[in-house]
Amino acid sequence: MHLGVSESMRECEYNQISTRSSTPMETPYKNRTPKKRKWESFPGRNKFYCNGRIMMAKQTGVFYLTLALILVTCGLFFTFDCPFLALQLTPVIPVIGGVLFLFVLGTLLRTSFSDPGVLPRANADEAADLERQIDVANGSTGYRPPPRTKEVVINGQTVKLKYCFTCKIFRPPRASHCSLCDNCVERFDHHCPWVGNCVGRRNYRFFYMFILSLSFLTIFIFSFVITHIILRSHRFGFLSALKDSPASVLEVVVCFFSVWSIVGLSGFHTYLISSNQTTNEDIKGSWSSKRGKDNYNPYSYGNIFTNCCAALCGPLPPSLIDRRGFVRSDAPQLAPPTNGITTYGATQSQQGHMLLFCSPWKQITLKAAVIKTFSPSGVRHLIQVSEIKIKAAATPLLQQHSSEPVILTTCPENGGSMPGRGPLTLGGPCASLPLGQPTPPTSIPSLGCHEAADMLPIHGHGHSHNHSHPLQEPVAHHHFLTPEEVPSPPGMLPCGSPMGHNHAMQAGFYNPASQDSLHEDSVRGLVKLSFV
Amino acid sequence: MAETHSLQDMRQQASVAAKVFIQRDYTNGTVCHFQTKFPSELESRQQSMAFWSNSTCFQFSREKINKQQFEETVRTLNNLYAEAEKLGSQSYIEGCLACLTAYIIFLCMETHYEKVLKKIAKYIQEQNEKIYAPQGLLLTDPIERGLRVIEVTIFEERSLTR
Numbered sequence: 001m002h003l004g005v006s007e008s009m010r011e012c013e014y015n016q017i018s019t020r021s022s023t024p025m026e027t028p029y030k031n032r033t034p035k036k037r038k039w040e041s042f043p044g045r046n047k048f049y050c051n052g053r054i055m056m057a058k059q060t061g062v063f064y065l066t067l068a069l070i071l072v073t074c075g076l077f078f079t080f081d082c083p084f085l086a087l088q089l090t091p092v093i094p095v096i097g098g099v100l101f102l103f104v105l106g107t108l109l110r111t112s113f114s115d116p117g118v119l120p121r122a123n124a125d126e127a128a129d130l131e132r133q134i135d136v137a138n139g140s141t142g143y144r145p146p147p148r149t150k151e152v153v154i155n156g157q158t159v160k161l162k163y164c165f166t167c168k169i170f171r172p173p174r175a176s177h178c179s180l181c182d183n184c185v186e187r188f189d190h191h192c193p194w195v196g197n198c199v200g201r202r203n204y205r206f207f208y209m210f211i212l213s214l215s216f217l218t219i220f221i222f223s224f225v226i227t228h229i230i231l232r233s234h235r236f237g238f239l240s241a242l243k244d245s246p247a248s249v250l251e252v253v254v255c256f257f258s259v260w261s262i263v264g265l266s267g268f269h270t271y272l273i274s275s276n277q278t279t280n281e282d283i284k285g286s287w288s289s290k291r292g293k294d295n296y297n298p299y300s301y302g303n304i305f306t307n308c309c310a311a312l313c314g315p316l317p318p319s320l321i322d323r324r325g326f327v328r329s330d331a332p333q334l335a336p337p338t339n340g341i342t343t344y345g346a347t348q349s350q351q352g353h354m355l356l357f358c359s360p361w362k363q364i365t366l367k368a369a370v371i372k373t374f375s376p377s378g379v380r381h382l383i384q385v386s387e388i389k390i391k392a393a394a395t396p397l398l399q400q401h402s403s404e405p406v407i408l409t410t411c412p413e414n415g416g417s418m419p420g421r422g423p424l425t426l427g428g429p430c431a432s433l434p435l436g437q438p439t440p441p442t443s444i445p446s447l448g449c450h451e452a453a454d455m456l457p458i459h460g461h462g463h464s465h466n467h468s469h470p471l472q473e474p475v476a477h478h479h480f481l482t483p484e485e486v487p488s489p490p491g492m493l494p495c496g497s498p499m500g501h502n503h504a505m506q507a508g509f510y511n512p513a514s515q516d517s518l519h520e521d522s523v524r525g526l527v528k529l530s531f532v
Numbered sequence: 533m534a535e536t537h538s539l540q541d542m543r544q545q546a547s548v549a550a551k552v553f554i555q556r557d558y559t560n561g562t563v564c565h566f567q568t569k570f571p572s573e574l575e576s577r578q579q580s581m582a583f584w585s586n587s588t589c590f591q592f593s594r595e596k597i598n599k600q601q602f603e604e605t606v607r608t609l610n611n612l613y614a615e616a617e618k619l620g621s622q623s624y625i626e627g628c629l630a631c632l633t634a635y636i637i638f639l640c641m642e643t644h645y646e647k648v649l650k651k652i653a654k655y656i657q658e659q660n661e662k663i664y665a666p667q668g669l670l671l672t673d674p675i676e677r678g679l680r681v682i683e684v685t686i687f688e689e690r691s692l693t694r
Binding site for chain 1: 559624635636643678679681
């Protein structure tokens with residue numbers, strides 16, 4: 001194969017690929033099968049409703065109990081007590097009651113349905129970069145290093161930032177990982193089963209407003225139901241009053257027990273807000289003076305008023321997890337076009353799309369690689385290099401032609417006489433890129449090694465791989481499976497080393513797995529700007 | 533097919549070589565602030581030039597990555613994020629108004645933070661077009677990475693026609 005493959009030949013090859021493949025290759029790369037939204041492949045244990053607009057924890061039973069209690073109690077109040085009170089006292093009572101009730105409901109739903117401030121998990125490139133930094137810092141002993149922490153001085157206080165093994169990030173200060181929801185949440189307060197969600201940076205004010213208004217509502221209903229019973233007793237006698245209005249008894253009981261807990265909770269959170277602490281910090285005693293004389297809260301603004309304003313009236317940050325965005329499948333990856341193919345495929349959550357969106361040149365590349373494979377000198381290296389990519393991008397092909405070594409990349413050291421050289425590989429770095437799989441597909445960069453095993457046909461070609469793990473499971477949701485799939489520790493670097501011929505460039509190079517087609521679009525656009 | 537051709541051209545000429553991540557700097561608390569230190573990987577990138585194959589030698593010509601420019605970009609971004617998270621009268625008014633309307637108002641209007649994020653997106657796009665794309669770099673908007681990092685993608689320049 002030569003660089004100068006003619007246009008017509010390319011077209012030929014393209015067509016060949018498309019006919020052989022089970023997927024409709026002729027679909028232009030821009031045409032996609034129904035897109036998936038990001039919430040559908042969200043890695044945390046959350047439930048989504050209304051096509052991603054509503055986000056809750058997995059266990060929502062208690063939330064429905066809360067809702068039922070509020071609705072039933074208020075319903076009974078408005079039905080049985082309000083008519084009497086409106087007539088005997090003033091109609092303002094039901095109005096205030098109604099306003100309070102609506103406010104409580106609004107804030108409850110807002111707390112329960114919104115994103116508490118979930119930190120999206122690091123994608124493969126970032127995780128690899130962090131791993132590399134940590135390894136460099138630890139001396140890279142080969143075994144799993146001890147729990148990773150980073151110390152940072154904030155306003156004179158030394159704060160330890162912990163590394164989250166699930167999310168593959170160093171947690172920002174005040175963030176914590178909720179084990180129930182399996183997410184890192186910014187300014188994590190607590191996980192509240194009553195609202196069926198975590199309480200964090202983005203919904204703390206709604207939560208506080210909820211419990212504050214609920215305390216007012218509870219006290220309101222309690223006092224007016226008592227008033228109602230007393231007024232009735234004056235006229236008809238106590239027992240008769242109770243008989244006339246049995247609902248009131250139920251309301252009193254519910255309110256009586258609620259008042260203590262809700263008012264108590266409101267008071268507690270008022271204290272937390274005024275001192276700018278989270279429940280988490282208070283329980284752990286992070287800033288308590290008992291820990292040391294010099295221990296103080298570095299986040300406090302100094303006075304109660306500013307702390308309250310900051311917590312309740314400060315700017316509301318938007319959600320970082322973009323639930324309703326679409327999973328982009330054609331993000332260009334840190335890889336040559338070949339990788340691009342796989343990458344594109346990789347990012348797509350449905351494997352059937354693996355080659356669907358591929359632009360013709362990618363398909364050409366694929367074909368070219370196939371041809372190249374047969375060249376004896378090229379087989380070994382190509383397999384090494386392209387294995388991962390094949391998984392992501394060529395699975396349909398593999399399934400069809402298991403005997404055909406669909407190697408996607410070509411390494412320059414093989415003489416690189418592959419057609420479309422440029423598109424095929426990174427050229428030089430192909431061989432020299434350590435994380436070898438020069439540019440493994442999106443989801444695969446760090447998984448690459450581990451997923452290599454998926455390509456059994458390739459293995460069957462007589463090339464033994466260091467990283468042949470019998471992972472059969474296709475990566476369905478590349479976008480978010482990355483962190484889950486990577487066995488600890490992310491084996492990217494170790495994986496890459498044996499595979500790559502050249503570790504020299506390891507230091508700064510990763511096989512990024514950008515899953516962002518917006519990114520890709522900008523890339524295309526920008527590259528166009530610079531080179532066209 | 534025209535698109536294909538241009539893609540081919542582009543791909544033949546540039547592909548991602550590496551990514552550098554600018555991490556958050558938490559010394560000022562939880563405010564969104566990125567490290568302004570110029571990453572060493574970007575400096576070393578300027579050296580790696582010769583990618584070749586047996587039959588082809590690809591030249592590499594890239595402008596020196598301007599350290600000052602880069603730091604200026606990051607500093608501007610930090611200022612924009614500080615503006616978004618500022619506790620000022622505007623945010624207080626917005627917060628109080630929202631509270632009084634039981635936060636229904638958030639369904640209708642855009643918050644101050646969101647407005648600033650749009651400004652940031654525009655700024656990054658501008659910077660990419662004017663400064664970084666000619667240097668073979670691409671800055672990714674941090675919001676797409678959950679405000680964890682500024683991702684700098686380094687492209688390998690390669691021209692098939694030597």
